[in-house]
Amino acid sequence: xxxxxxxxxxxxxxxxxxxxxxxxxxxxxxxxxxxxxxxxxxxxxxxxxxxxxxxxxxxxxxxxxxxxxxxxxxxxxxxxxxxxxxxxxxxxxxxxxxxxxxxxxxxxxxxxxxxxxxxxxxxxxxxxxxxxxxxxxxxxxxxxxxxx
Numbered sequence: 033x034x035x036x037x038x039x040x041x042x043x044x045x046x047x048x049x050x051x052x053x054x055x056x057x058x059x060x061x062x063x064x065x066x067x068x069x070x071x072x073x074x075x076x077x078x079x080x081x082x083x084x085x086x087x088x089x090x091x092x093x094x095x096x097x098x099x100x101x102x103x104x105x106x107x108x109x110x111x112x113x114x115x116x117x118x119x120x121x122x123x124x125x126x127x128x129x130x131x132x133x134x135x136x137x138x139x140x141x142x143x144x145x146x147x148x149x150x151x152x153x154x155x156x157x158x159x160x161x162x163x164x165x166x167x168x169x170x171x172x173x174x175x176x177x178x179x180x
Contacts, residue, residue, distance in 0.1 A: 060130070064088075064174070067097050076114040082106060083161060089118025093151070096175040097130075102164035112161035116175065119151035123177050127159065130172040148178040 039054065046054070061068075071088035078084065082103055089096040096118055119125060126148055154175065161171055 064097050067095060071097070072118050074117045076117075077112060079103065081112070082109065083112045083164070085112060085114045085161060087114075087116060087118070089116075093118060093120040093123065094177045098159060098173040098175065099170065100161045100172070101170040102168060104167050105164050105169075109163050111163060113158040114161060115156065115158045116151075116154040119154055119175065120177075121150065121152035121155065123151050124148035125151060125154065125175050126178050127154075128174045128176070130174050 043051075067088050067090055071090050074087040074089065076085040076087055076098070077100075083100055084103075085098065085100040087096050087098045096116060098114070098116065100112065100114075159173065159175075
């Protein structure tokens with residue numbers, strides 16, 4: 033998800049389930065509109081790598097949205113490790129997998145559910161992107177500053 037957002041289809045031919053899915057996608061886009069439209073854009077990994085990864089970060093370093101899209105699935109592909117930009121090194125952040133997705137791997141060793149990680153760790157150590165289990169699988173992470 034990047035830039036503008038829309039559909040090119042005949043809405044009169046959609047099923048109720050398809051309409052529900054589109055409604056959810058539009059709500060998701062609205063939730064992150066300001067970040068996508070006005071945030072700083074970073075290309076973290078090119079499509080040639082097998083997993084294209086990009087990021088939108090707010091100018092104040094308070095949050096980021098990271099999107100990863102795989103091409104064709106490879107057997108035993110390495111985990112993509114991407115360094116996150118635009119966050120504050122000394123701030124703590126929560127990393128949420130968007131859209132009700134469940135990661136097949138633990139994001140960080142010793143990282144408990146609901147825990148926080150520093151901007152410096154995300155910038156230097158990076159964010160692991162789980163491997164794909166089907167062609168064109170995608171992952172999206174919302175990283176938000178944790179207010180203590």
